Amino acid sequence: MPELPEVETTVRDLRKEVLKRTFVDVWTDLEKIIKNDSFCNFKKNIRGKKIEKVRRRAKNILFDLSCQKTLLIHQKMTGHLLIGKWKRKDNNWVSSDEEMSKKVNAYIHLLFFLDNGQMIALSDLRKFAKVELWETKELESLLDKNLGPEPLKENFTFEKFKELLEHKKGKIKQVLMNQNIISGIGNIYSDEILFEAKINPFRKVPDLKEKELLKIYRAVVKILKKGIELKGESFADWRNIKGKKGSFDDYRKVYKREGEKCFCCGNKIVRKKIGGRSTHFCPNCQKI
Numbered sequence: 001m002p003e004l005p006e007v008e009t010t011v012r013d014l015r016k017e018v019l020k021r022t023f024v025d026v027w028t029d030l031e032k033i034i035k036n037d038s039f040c041n042f043k044k045n046i047r048g049k050k051i052e053k054v055r056r057r058a059k060n061i062l063f064d065l066s067c068q069k070t071l072l073i074h075q076k077m078t079g080h081l082l083i084g085k086w087k088r089k090d091n092n093w094v095s096s097d098e099e100m101s102k103k104v105n106a107y108i109h110l111l112f113f114l115d116n117g118q119m120i121a122l123s124d125l126r127k128f129a130k131v132e133l134w135e136t137k138e139l140e141s142l143l144d145k146n147l148g149p150e151p152l153k154e155n156f157t158f159e160k161f162k163e164l165l166e167h168k169k170g171k172i173k174q175v176l177m178n179q180n181i182i183s184g185i186g187n188i189y190s191d192e193i194l195f196e197a198k199i200n201p202f203r204k205v206p207d208l209k210e211k212e213l214l215k216i217y218r219a220v221v222k223i224l225k226k227g228i229e230l231k232g233e234s235f236a237d238w239r240n241i242k243g244k245k246g247s248f249d250d251y252r253k254v255y256k257r258e259g260e261k262c263f264c265c266g267n268k269i270v271r272k273k274i275g276g277r278s279t280h281f282c283p284n285c286q287k288i
Helices: 004-018 039-046 136-146 158-165 172-177 187-197 210-229
Strands: 023-028 051-057 060-065 069-074 079-084 087-089 092-094 108-114 119-124 130-135 270-274 277-281
Touching: 004 051, 004 060, 004 079, 004 210, 023 039, 039 130, 060 136, 069 136, 092 108, 130 136, 158 210, 172 187, 172 210, 187 210, 187 277
Parallel strands: none
Antiparallel strands: 023 108, 051 060, 060 069, 069 130, 079 119, 087 092, 108 119, 270 277
16 A cells, blocks of 8 residues: 555655646546545536645545645555546557556546646556545544644654653554554555664564664654655555656565565564564564
8 A cells, every 4th residue: 555655755746747727527437436425426526626735644645626625535555646648448548658558557447637638547456545525624624533643744753752652552563554643654664664773563562662762763754754755665556646666665675575685684584464464574683
């Protein structure tokens, strides 16, 4: 699933392409992708609305519109947004662009038509993505209620981090991935953060010393910023709005490297399950 760096990359790229553009139409072959209304109403309500702002909250892409409404898109497991032009051919949407024509970008189930002839497409192999249209104030209240703070905001200090983890009893890997506690971190970046901090993912939060918490805090900021700098991770399906891979794959130290040598000590990276999710770590560098 795209995590904070991938979603932030998408949002930053979208800002360059779609700000002040107007939605003129929308198409889908998967009406259930609209989660909080019928597609008919959604289409009616989004036509003629101008994109005033594009931003991110956790793993959600948010388009603030001219009508005091916000379009929310969560890409889920295999979704990613693309910008370009497509034509209908044999019941498929096809592009003349080489990157857009690759199979990973060809699972188009939602298209927004803009007033400048460009289109925003959602390619989603497994069809799990979520699209909703909300009153902006109502959505803000809902997101603030259900999501933890953003880890790259200036007010996300070490003291704030300690406060968030206070009284938490779970394993540190699970706590980092809990969106109610901290927003935007998933399986990929929690593995990389804990390797950077040299903390075993099975360590329980109450057992961590303050100096270890500081290492994790610094690793959270460093790894997420590096993920954004490298334009995200494309080990699986995620691509940027031009259909291209991110470069974080070249930086990965443990995620999906089971059986390979640790870059630091030469021992083999192992994979184990925590709460039904795979976690990758070096048992030598990240001793329990």
